[in-house]
Amino acid sequence: MTEEKYHYFDMPIGELPEPTPVSARRRELARELAAINEQLVRLDADEAALAAATEQARALRQSLEGHSHRSMRDILGRLIVGQGSRQDALDMADFEILSGPANAMSPPMTFWLDGDTVRARASFGRAFMGPPGKVHGGVLSLALDMLLAKTQDFVSNVGMTGTLKVRYMAPTPLHTEVSFEARLVRLEGRKLFSEARVFADGVQTVAADGIWISSQGDYRLKPEYAHLAKDSDVA
Incomplete structure (x- = not known):
């Protein structure tokens, strides 16, 4: 079966295709990070608890830094000419600042x-x-x-x-x-x-x-x- 191609100018603003397995996991991770950030706001914990949490967060960050990032220039280039994949469409919009379900800064x-x-x-x-x-x-x-x-x-x-x-x-x-x-x-x-x-x-x-x-x-x-x-x- 031929995969559907996506065009940048035909994508409804703020509406996304069904997530791929990779995007679903990114969204799940983002929701956990957002929940952590929500807990961190004026968190009433002692120094030892905060130090332990910081070490856990540092370990996660270092683990993620071992992976590369998909090129936004290449993704947009394919979408502009109507040759974007479903993953390209998701990578374009999944990280919008307030609406992106894979953005930990988003409500969403x-x-x-x-x-x-x-x-x-x-x-x-x-x-x-x-x-x-x-x-x-x-x-x-x-x-x-x-x-x-x-x-x-x-x-x-x-x-x-x-x-x-x-x-x-x-x-x-x-x-x-x-x-x-x-x-x-x-x-x-x-x-x-x-x-x-x-x-x-x-x-x-x-x-x-x-x-x-x-x-x-x-x-x-x-x-x-x-x-x-x-x-x-x-x-």
């Missing part, structure tokens, strides 16, 4: 399309705290940058953040499922305008809007989303 945050709406959810632990018991505003800003970028799944081009405006309306609690939603507002040539909202315990805590700039000419709706031109200001 999950993204999906729900009709004409981009949705996401995450639960942020102690490692993401700003004020006591609350998610740091900068973390939410990063999450919104990633969320709003996903509105580009409705169009044929991919671009970069031009402007991101965030309004904090209420504190967002830790250890609570946080829901995100975004929509495409309009297209103006190489500019894509979108807006988003964040909710925790049924309360809106953040609002945002952004402008994305296409790197490949004017934005155009994908054929399957042509109806958005009727339902909004999208051209």
Whole structure:
């Protein structure tokens, strides 16, 4: 059976293929490392316990340093021309800073399309705290940058953040499922305008809007989303 090939510009933002056995193990390791980091925040342990834990962590690090790293340049090169493997696709997105399930810095945050709406959810632990018991505003800003970028799944081009405006309306609690939603507002040539909202315990805590700039000419709706031109200001 011929393995499916992946193209960078056809990969939905924040959505991944089923993991390979290697990727599944990477994700498992990342979740354990994330849990260790969560425990480390203001850990009330004595010096001896911390010294023993440090030796264990050092041994793990040294063990991992004995392995090489796959070349991101080579991975991206194959994906750009539509010749990426499933492992390439996973290696491209599995390590995103907030959504990558193989990234120990990630909650992880999950993204999906729900009709004409981009949705996401995450639960942020102690490692993401700003004020006591609350998610740091900068973390939410990063999450919104990633969320709003996903509105580009409705169009044929991919671009970069031009402007991101965030309004904090209420504190967002830790250890609570946080829901995100975004929509495409309009297209103006190489500019894509979108807006988003964040909710925790049924309360809106953040609002945002952004402008994305296409790197490949004017934005155009994908054929399957042509109806958005009727339902909004999208051209």
